Amino acid sequence: MTEERQLYNSVAPLRNVAALVALVDRVQNRALGLPGMACFYGPSGFGKSTAAVYAENKCRAYQVQVKSAWSRKKFCEATLGEMGLRPARTIGDMVDQIAEHLAVTGAPLLIDEADHLVARRMIEIVRDIYESSQAPVILIGEELLPQKLCEWERVHGRMLDWVAAQPGTLDDVDKLRGIYAPEIGFDRPLCEAILKHSNGSIRRISVNIARVAEHARMNGLEAMTLDGWDARRFFTGTAPTPRRGVA
Numbered sequence: 001m002t003e004e005r006q007l008y009n010s011v012a013p014l015r016n017v018a019a020l021v022a023l024v025d026r027v028q029n030r031a032l033g034l035p036g037m038a039c040f041y042g043p044s045g046f047g048k049s050t051a052a053v054y055a056e057n058k059c060r061a062y063q064v065q066v067k068s069a070w071s072r073k074k075f076c077e078a079t080l081g082e083m084g085l086r087p088a089r090t091i092g093d094m095v096d097q098i099a100e101h102l103a104v105t106g107a108p109l110l111i112d113e114a115d116h117l118v119a120r121r122m123i124e125i126v127r128d129i130y131e132s133s134q135a136p137v138i139l140i141g142e143e144l145l146p147q148k149l150c151e152w153e154r155v156h157g158r159m160l161d162w163v164a165a166q167p168g169t170l171d172d173v174d175k176l177r178g179i180y181a182p183e184i185g186f187d188r189p190l191c192e193a194i195l196k197h198s199n200g201s202i203r204r205i206s207v208n209i210a211r212v213a214e215h216a217r218m219n220g221l222e223a224m225t226l227d228g229w230d231a232r233r234f235f236t237g238t239a240p241t242p243r244r245g246v247a
Helices: 003-010 015-028 048-058 072-083 091-105 115-119 123-133 145-149 170-180 188-197 202-218
Strands: 037-041 062-065 109-112 137-141 159-164
Touching: 015 037, 015 048, 015 137, 015 159, 037 048, 037 123, 037 145, 048 062, 048 109, 048 137, 062 072, 072 091, 072 123, 091 123, 115 123, 115 137, 115 145, 123 137, 137 145, 170 188, 170 202, 188 202
Parallel strands: 037 137, 037 159, 062 109, 109 137
Antiparallel strands: none
């Protein structure tokens, strides 16, 4: 287990972490005859990949994060690698290997960055795996993933549920502060300002907490207030304006 996975496995669930874990549990314990695929979707920065890592450990699932350059063969090889299995020679045999292992273990399969499978027209392989195993398969991707899947009726029609990742909350800010600034106190208005300027993005919340904590450490402060922080230093994700006279 990597250091990153140890970190997220030890942290109290954020809002979207809890939502994904609940979705996996719902699909895994579905009634007989109900479809066993689901989709967890939302904008970049909402903590979907973090949630996937946590759910992998919490639910004893297999998780694969798809890369944009992957082929069908590479996807199958990566999935079998997560399972600790040696890949067969052909793609068809690898699909059967994956399905058989999921059927025997009953483990869910979490596929992060699933948009790449749709873009490269590889999503039918996932349906093949599901049909042969009947194991829970959760597709994780960007906000438009459900619409993209409409083109693939045989996949779209096997969805048990669609769950949207939600913007961060003040509770998420508190939990992330425990990771990135455990020794620094933040007053309530500062936490509210971090949430506002981060536009609900878990990634930007984390960056802003780290920025405030760095300022506190550099100035020997044990606590930070909104009055003691320059709001212009918040990271909002907005691209900087071009500088004049700089080629």
